[in-house]
Amino acid sequence: MQTPTLRDVADAAGVHPATASRALNPATRGLVNAETARRVIKVAEGLGYRPNPIARGLKTAKSSTIGLVIPDLTNPLFPPIVRGIEDVLEPAGYSGLIVNTDNDPQREQAQIELLRGRQVEGLIVATALIDHPLMARLHTEGVPMVMVNRRPDGVDIPSITPDDAAGIELAVQHLAGLGHAKVAHLAGPGTTSTGVARLRAFRNAVRDLDLDTDPELVVICDHWSEDSGAAGLRRLLDRRPDVTAVVAGNDLIALGCYDVFAERGISCPGEISVVGFNDMPFLDKLAPPLTTVAIPHQQIGAEAARLLLDAISEPDRPARSVLLPLSLVVRGSTAPPAG
Amino acid sequence: MQTPTLRDVADAAGVHPATASRALNPATRGLVNAETARRVIKVAEGLGYRPNPIARGLKTAKSSTIGLVIPDLTNPLFPPIVRGIEDVLEPAGYSGLIVNTDNDPQREQAQIELLRGRQVEGLIVATALIDHPLMARLHTEGVPMVMVNRRPDGVDIPSITPDDAAGIELAVQHLAGLGHAKVAHLAGPGTTSTGVARLRAFRNAVRDLDLDTDPELVVICDHWSEDSGAAGLRRLLDRRPDVTAVVAGNDLIALGCYDVFAERGISCPGEISVVGFNDMPFLDKLAPPLTTVAIPHQQIGAEAARLLLDAISEPDRPARSVLLPLSLVVRGSTAPPAG
C-alpha cells in the first residue's frame, strides 16, 4: 500500500475524514473532542500517515514554499545566507526554492515566473538593483518579499542590509590609523545600493579624516567580481601609482587586487594595503590573509526569513527594514605605509 | 482578478476546460485540432495564464520536484555541484529542493521524510555512507535516487563518483616524481566510500612506487573537515616527524594541514609538501596555492541529474554508475623534498 491518505486514517479511526483533518491540524484541533483527537492522532502515527502538502496547498492556495532569488550560489557569500534562511524556514514548515539568475535580468524574470508558477508564497531576493522595475512591479502586485544584502531605491520593500556606511567608515578609519593618506576605493557597480552606499560612505570618510580626496582615487568596477576588481586596480594604478591603500567594494574585488599584485610584483601589505567587505569563508588562508569588514551572513538570512514570514502572515504591516551591524576583521593585508 | 485558471482560458476561448488542457500540454496537443490549439494558446497568453503545478501534481501524483540531500551547503564543494544539477533539472521542468543534513543521520532521516512529504519524485544524495541502512531502505522502497561523490557499499544504486583511485595515484606519482619517499596520507573517515577508496589507492600507490609503506604514515581523520585534518597532521607528526609529503583526503583536510604549519612554524612546501583533493574554489589564492586533484564539479551535478531523470522515466532500467575522470592541478604546495 502506498502512503496512507487522510481517508485511510479516518476509516481506521472510525471517524469522518473531516474530523480526522481537524484532529490532525493543530490549529483546528480545539474543535474536536480531545479523546477523539488523541485516537485519530494515534491511528495516524500507526499508519505512518503524512499529510500531502500538495493537496493541502490546492485547497488553501498555499504552497508552504518560498523562492530564493540569488545571483549565483557559487559565490561564497550566499551559501551561509541560504543556510540562515533555511534554518528559520524549516521549523516554520516552509521550504526554500533556490534559483540562480547569473545577474541576467532576462533570466531573473524567467526564474521568478517559474517560482510564481510554483505558487511560492513569497520571495527573498538578493539580486536587487537600485532601479529595478521588476521588483517594483512585483511589489505593487502584492507579492510578499524581502531584499537581502542590497535593496532598490524608492520602493517600500522590507530589506536586510549590512550597515554599508558604518563598514566603510571602519575600514577607512583603520587605514588612516595605520598612517595611510592616499586611500583609494574600488567601488562596486553604481547600479547596486551597496555600490553607491559604500562609495558615498568612502567619500565622506576620506573627507572627514582629512585624507586625499582626489576623485582619481575612486574607480567604479563593472561587476562585483574578481576580474572587475583586477581591471579596476590596473586602471587605478595607471592614474595614481602612488596609492598606498585600497578599500575594495567587496571581497571578490579585493581578490582581483591580489591578482594584480602577483602580475605586477607588488607586495601586499608592504607597498599597498587592501581591505575587503563581507568576510567570505577562507579569507584567513589567503596570502596575505585579507582584512575585511565582516557581516553576519547566517543572521542576515535568518532575519530575512523572519521578516518574510511576518510579511506573509500580516500582509498589511508596514515594511520593516533592518540594518545589520558589522565589524572589522583585521588580518595581514593591511599595514602602515612604507617609508 | 487573480491568476487565471484553466477554466478562464477555456471560457475565453469558447472550449471545454479539458480541451484547453489538451491544447496547452505539448504532450497531448496532437489530440486537438491544430486551429483550436492555436487559438487556446493565444488566449492563454493573452490572459497571462500559467498552469498551476500543484493542481497538476495532485492529479498526476507528480510534483516535478526532486530532493537534494547534502551535508552542508556551506562546504564549497557543493555549490558548484548544485549548480550543475539545477542546470539540467530546470530545462526539464524540475526544481530542486535542497536540504542540509549536517552529517547527522537523525537529521538526514527527518529531512528526507520532509522531502518525501513534499512528494519529491527522486533524490540526489551527497551524504552516502558505506553502510547506510536508510539509503538501502529507500532503494528497496523504489525511491528513484542517485548518489553523488560518495556511494554506499553493496547496494545497487546509480552513482556519480570521482575516480578516487586514479586521483590518488596521480597525487602520489607527482610526489614520487619530485623525489619524495616518505609520503603520508591523511585519510577521510572509513565510513565513507571516498575515504576507503582513497586510502586503498594510496596503499597501492606507495607500494607500486617503492615508497615507504610504514602504516604509521597513514592517519584516518574523523571528519572531512579542517579541524580533523589539523588533528590528523598533528598525530602524524608526533609519530613520524620525518615525513616530507602529505596526500590529504580532501581539500579541507589539506587546509587543516596549513593550520598546523602555521602553528608549528613548518614551511610548505619547503619542509612538507601537501596535495589536496576536489579543487574547491579559491585554492589558487592560498599561501601557498594548493596542489590538488581536480574533479569536474558542475559536470558531476549535471550527470547526476541526468541519471536521476532517466531513473524516473524508466524505473526498471538497471542502475548505471559513472566514474568521472580527474586531473592533477599542480600549484605551489608541492616541491622536491629539502636536502
Next chain:
DNA sequence: CTGAAAGCGCTAACAA
C-alpha cells in the same frame, strides 16, 4: 462536537 457536501485546478478515462 461531528458528519455531509462541495470544491481547490487540473487531467484522464470514457462517450459522443
Next chain:
DNA sequence: TTGTTAGCGCTTTCAG
C-alpha cells in the same frame, strides 16, 4: 476532435 464526468487528497463551510 471535443465534451462529459469524475476524482486526485485535503479543507471548509454548513447542518445536525
